[in-house]
Amino acid sequence: MKRIQSTGMVLNIDNIDTDQIIPAKFLKSTDREGFGKHLFANWRYLENGEPNPDFSLHKFRKGSSVLIAGNNFGCGSSREHAAWAISDYGIRAIISSQFADIFKGNALNNDIVPIEVEADELALITKEVEQHPETEIDVNIDEQSVTIKGDSFSFEKKFDIDPLKKKFIMEDISELEYLISIKQNIEAFELEHVL
Amino acid sequence: MSRTIIDKIWDAHVVKSVTSTVDALYIDTHYIHEVTSPQAFAGLNKRNLKVFRPQQTIATADHNVPTKNQHLPIENELSSHQVSTLVNNCEDHGIELFGIGHEKNGIVHVIGPENGFTQPGMTIVCGDSHTSTHGAFGAIAFGIGTSQVEHVLTTQCLLLSRPKTMRIEVNGILGKGVTAKDTALYIISQLGTEGATGHFVEFAGTVFEQFSMEERMTVCNMSIEMGARGGLVGIDATTIDYVCKRVEISKERIVYWQSLNTDEAAQFDEVIKLDGSMITPMITTGTSPDTGIDITQQVQSNQRNNEKGLSYMQMKEDDFLLGKNVDYVFIGSCTNSRIEDLRQVAELVKDRKKATDVTAWIVPGSNEVRKQAQQEGLDKIFIDAGFEFREPGCSACLAMNDDKIPSGALCVSTSNRNFEGRQGDGARTILASPITAAAAAITGKITDPRTYLN
Structure with missing residues (x-):
């Protein structure tokens, strides 16, 4: 994966924890698939199971693959089901002013790109996409840039991504494949290491 | 170096x-x-x-x-x-x-x-x-x-x-009725849920030196609630005694462990110093673990404890929570389900009865803890007081099993997260120490546990 070009969706809430992303009652599955329909379930659906018309994501273009969320996204539980649900829903990149560490790792392991911007920049992007949901967002992973151009709005910024994670995402290498490739180093380490 | x-x-x-x-x-x-x-x-x-x-x-x-x-x-x-x-x-x-x-x-x-x-x-x-x-x-x-x-x-x-490093020092002496859980909730209320993101934290200072292993576990447990990648406490006689009582350890190994402690001149990326004597019994007021306040104080409305959280909790700015009716009390979870926690609860509820309208569950952290509690007669104290003494598990901390708090009910819980719906759809959670939870079970209201201590 090298580039994501899409409209965006705004969920302007700080500290969205992984219990909100995927509530614990959906964690009984032993599969990785099928969590997208439960993404943000407690906010997204009414008690009768119908979609909640007031839920923010319902106001944006279906199929948008960039989520714009409040500060400290993905805090709380380490459940990777949160990343699986986001990926299954079709989200490929998330823009926030900060990500919780475990979630960030889980996101990258599922080819979801976490993009950190400053708090004031996040506020500007949020406002623009809320007012103009048709605005295109262009995430170029190789150049580590996010570009948003509206009629009267223009934003461009380089974002940080660890060089190794970037290489893995761009070249479709899994961390597991890499670790398996250094098995000899691991066995050599064990000979010297006291448990 | x-x-x-x-x-x-x-x-x-x-x-x-x-x-x-x-x-x-x-x-x-x-x-x-x-x-x-x-x-x-x-x-x-x-x-x-x-x-x-x-x-x-x-x-x-x-x-x-x-x-x-x-x-x-x-x-x-x-x-x-x-x-x-x-x-x-x-x-x-x-x-x-x-x-x-x-x-x-x-x-x-x-x-x-x-x-x-x-x-x-x-x-x-x-x-x-x-x-x-x-x-x-x-x-x-x-x-x-x-x-x-x-x-x-x-x-x-x-x-x-590689992680960044942070040292959180808490010095001074904790007051009466102030526990490791209050210390954790206090630190989180000072740092915020994202305050330690990217860091491993070393907890230090006289408060941690005097803590038992159980107390250290309670605070390290909630490192994640301040955003930290992990939290630890240095290795001392308390640590070594605890481990050596359970497994055989060589002298060389102990010397190696001691060599791991932070060098005096070592630099941390960030150092935070807090005064332990400032900590009081804490309760949370919103839907994020950093919304803890002194149990005697008024609810605050701020960036952390925002309108969304307060409205979910059915609370308002300036509300006093002491005396507020409680529906459920949950004593358990990886934060507070060890034998020391149960002993503290037993001491407070002994010869008392829980309030009629409160459902009170005690879920021990393990079968070993459960057995130990039974050997000490704590189970009888709990049952006589009207508590349910369950078998071990994560239980109502995340409510994946049947141990769910009903929608709208208010639960004083010794667990670690007060997120929306964490203890069941619509459940409202107040995080607190085991003795604060026990006191709430007895009176049926949010109660300062110090009123029960001699």
């Missing part, structure tokens, strides 16, 4: 520095449970691989187990399938499992320490964010996702960026 305990343990586990920022880190001990491991095993099975170091992997069933009638089959079909999948995976891969009914079964972060599996200087992971609990032993311990569970099962290693 002077180093922190975090750097020393990290450096001793680097298999390979892959880039200037990322290391392949060796994992000494891997705990697994039924909820976050099945997809990882499925990955191995698909490749026809066996677990690389099964003897360094320890399994328990805790998240999704009933806390009543554990001798009977699990009624919920999905839960039953998840638990039996763990049993099968452990059998197929030669992993020791402390399953339901086993004398050592219990919450993963309770059984690891109490059986001496968790030791100083180790790297410890589990597919659970509260793995930071094990940091109490002077270990680098942290929660991981299921992909990483698969990495560790397959290679006993993880690819990780």
Whole structure:
């Protein structure tokens, strides 16, 4: 994966924890698939199971693959089901002013790109996409840039991504494949290491 | 060069520095449970691989187990399938499992320490964010996702960026009725839920030096609630006594452990100093763990405790919570379900009765804790006071099993998260210490536990 070009969706809430992303009652599955329909379930659906018309994501273009969320996204539980649900829903990149560490790792392991911007920049992007949901967002992973151009709005910024994670995402290498490739180093380490 | 305990343990586990920022880190001990491991095993099975170091992997069933009638089959079909999948995976891969009914079964972060599996200087992971609990032993311990569970099962290693380091010093003397849980909630209220993001934290200062291992575990447990990758406490006589009572340790090993402590001149990326005498019994007021206040004070409305959280909790700015009616009390979870917690609760509720309108559950962290409580007669005190004394499990901390708080009900809970719906759809959670929870059960209202202490 090298580039994501899409409209965006705004969920302007700080500290969205992984219990909100995927509530614990959906964690009984032993599969990785099928969590997208439960993404943000407690906010997204009414008690009768119908979609909640007031839920923010319902106001944006279906199929948008960039989520714009409040500060400290993905805090709380380490459940990777949160990343699986986001990926299954079709989200490929998330823009926030900060990500919780475990979630960030889980996101990258599922080819979801976490993009950190400053708090004031996040506020500007949020406002623009809320007012103009048709605005295109262009995430170029190789150049580590996010570009948003509206009629009267223009934003461009380089974002940080660890060089190794970037290489893995761009070249479709899994961390597991890499670790398996250094098995000899691991066995050599064990000979010297006291448990 | 002077180093922190975090750097020393990290450096001793680097298999390979892959880039200037990322290391392949060796994992000494891997705990697994039924909820976050099945997809990882499925990955191995698909490749026809066996677990690389099964003897360094320890399994328990805790998240999704009933806390009543554990001798009977699990009624919920999905839960039953998840638990039996763990049993099968452990059998197929030669992993020791402390399953339901086993004398050592219990919450993963309770059984690891109490059986001496968790030791100083180790790297410890589990597919659970509260793995930071094990940091109490002077270990680098942290929660991981299921992909990483698969990495560790397959290679006993993880690819990780080097952490930043933070030292949180709490000096002074804690007041009467102020516990480790209040200390954790106070630190989180000062830092915010994102205050330690990217950092491993060393907790230090006289308050931590005087804490028992159980108390250290309670604070390290909630490191994740301040955003930290993990939290630990230096290795001292308290640590070594606890471990040596459980497993045989050589003198050389103890000398090695002591050498891991932070050097005097070591630099942390960030240092925070707090005054322990400022800490009072704490309760949370919103839907984020950093919304803790002094139990006698008024609810605040601010960036952390925003309108959304307050409205969910049915609270308003300037409300006093003392005297507010409580529906449920939950004493349990990997934060506060150890024998010391139960002893404190028993001391407060002895010869008293819980309020009629309150449902009160005590869920011990393990069968060992449960047995110990029974030997000390605590179970009788709880039952006489009208509490239910259950079998071990994560229970109403995350309400994956039947232990759910009904919608709208207010629960004073010794667990670690007050997120919306955490204890059941619509459930409202106030995080507090075991004695604050016990006092609420007795009066049926939010109560300052100090009124019950001599």
